Amino acid sequence: MRLAELTGAPVVTTLMARGAFPDSHHLHLGMPGMHGTVAAVTALQKADLLITLGARFDDRVTGKLSSFAVNAKVIHADIDPAEIGKNRYVDVAVIGDLAHAINALIPALQREFKKSKPDLIAWWKFLSSLRSTYPVGYTHPEDGSVSPQYVIERIGVISGPDSIYVAGVGQHQMWASQFVKYEKPRSWLNSGGLGTMGYAVPAAMGAKVGMPGTTVWAIDGDGCFQMTNQELVTCALNNIPIKVAIINNESLGMVRQWQTMFYESRYSNTSLHSKRIPDFVKLADAMGCAGLRCERTEDVDAVIKEAMSINDQPVVVDFSVFRDAMVWPMVAAGTSNDEIMIARGLAPDWDSQEL
Numbered sequence: 001m002r003l004a005e006l007t008g009a010p011v012v013t014t015l016m017a018r019g020a021f022p023d024s025h026h027l028h029l030g031m032p033g034m035h036g037t038v039a040a041v042t043a044l045q046k047a048d049l050l051i052t053l054g055a056r057f058d059d060r061v062t063g064k065l066s067s068f069a070v071n072a073k074v075i076h077a078d079i080d081p082a083e084i085g086k087n088r089y090v091d092v093a094v095i096g097d098l099a100h101a102i103n104a105l106i107p108a109l110q111r112e113f114k115k116s117k118p119d120l121i122a123w124w125k126f127l128s129s130l131r132s133t134y135p136v137g138y139t140h141p142e143d144g145s146v147s148p149q150y151v152i153e154r155i156g157v158i159s160g161p162d163s164i165y166v167a168g169v170g171q172h173q174m175w176a177s178q179f180v181k182y183e184k185p186r187s188w189l190n191s192g193g194l195g196t197m198g199y200a201v202p203a204a205m206g207a208k209v210g211m212p213g214t215t216v217w218a219i220d221g222d223g224c225f226q227m228t229n230q231e232l233v234t235c236a237l238n239n240i241p242i243k244v245a246i247i248n249n250e251s252l253g254m255v256r257q258w259q260t261m262f263y264e265s266r267y268s269n270t271s272l273h274s275k276r277i278p279d280f281v282k283l284a285d286a287m288g289c290a291g292l293r294c295e296r297t298e299d300v301d302a303v304i305k306e307a308m309s310i311n312d313q314p315v316v317v318d319f320s321v322f323r324d325a326m327v328w329p330m331v332a333a334g335t336s337n338d339e340i341m342i343a344r345g346l347a348p349d350w351d352s353q354e355l
């Protein structure tokens with residue numbers, strides 16, 4: 001934070017780094033990448049300098065690599081030399097522990113800034129306008145069903161920034177990154193590299209064992225949950241009272257979203273619509289956990305609060321949510337970040353944004 005405030009430069013936090021810099025900080029533009037904010041994606045894309053701290057230029061962040069941040073020089077600090085230049089050409093490499101690297105950069109910059117400091121006013125005007133024009137958002141489904149984004153947002157608000165949040169892999173993971181506000185390092189655990197479905201329950205268990213006094217929420221998908229939910233038996237037997245929110249859209253939602261968008265809604269093997277087989281509430285009960293169900297928007301807060309009040313056993317909440325919700329914004333795989341879409345078929349209005 002000291003380095004960021006010294007430079008006054010915009011900050012983005014990748015999926016893996018959410019919480020490393022507070023969401024509420026005025027320099028923060030959100031998450032970049034395939035489902036990042038318009039402001040964060042565009043800040044990277046149009047920057048003339050990227051100071052990259054421990055990030056790895058993953059394809060989900062760069063989009064089409066040849067069109068990524070074409071005018072930027074890159075200073076890349078990382079503890080692993082193999083990361084330097086792996087994906088993106090690096091102008092200055094700093095190899096080592098970030099704590100040391102940042103502490104060394106600060107006095108060097110202070111000396112430089114005594115001579116001259118870059119004027120970022122026009123840059124910030126442009127980015128602030130993008131940030132306020134295109135915040136992440138969602139609409140409540142017209143059919144009256146529960147919005148998955150709303151459920152996740154309410155968990156974040158009610159449980160607050162002192163909790164630890166863990167996600168599975170899929171749409172719910174992206175929404176957990178977008179709609180929970182992270183203020184502290186290590187409050188967000190997620191499988192962003194390999195993207196292993198089934199990560200949430202065991203990772204939440206580990207977090208709770210490490211931080212027994214902290215509320216730990218696993219925000220999981222109905223698909224992911226079916227991979228590792230048996231670990232809840234371990235939680236029940238060993239007094240590890242985690243909380244699991246199943247964002248139950250009756251489908252492998254992220255794959256379904258791609259089938260909707262890129263395969264003309266020809267759905268194949270993504271439906272988990274199963275007339276409640278398994279019934280997650282009964283399954284939770286069988287594993288020694290409290291099982292709750294929520295099917296109406298007006299019940300969401302009360303059910304979250306009920307889950308928060310149970311601390312002597314693990315809790316599983318089955319949230320029935322709208323099936324066709326999609327994750328936005330989106331940069332389609334293999335395309336340029338310049339082609340970010342804020343909704344289906346809808347790009348930001350670039351003509352009204354001046355830099």
Ligand SMILES: Cc1ncc(C[n+]2csc(CCOP(=O)(O)OP(=O)(O)O)c2C)c(N)n1
Pocket residue numbers: 168169170171172173194195196197220221222223224225247249251252253254255
């Ligand atoms: C072990 C594993 N298998 C397959 C995938 C590919 N994959 C990514 S997201 C996803 C769907 C996840 O469904 P669900 O848990 O219901 O989450 P949703 O997208 O519906 O929120 C799949 C199959 C993966 N990441 N990991």
Ligand SMILES: [Mg+2]
Pocket residue numbers: 170221222223247248249250251252253
């Ligand atoms: Mg699902």
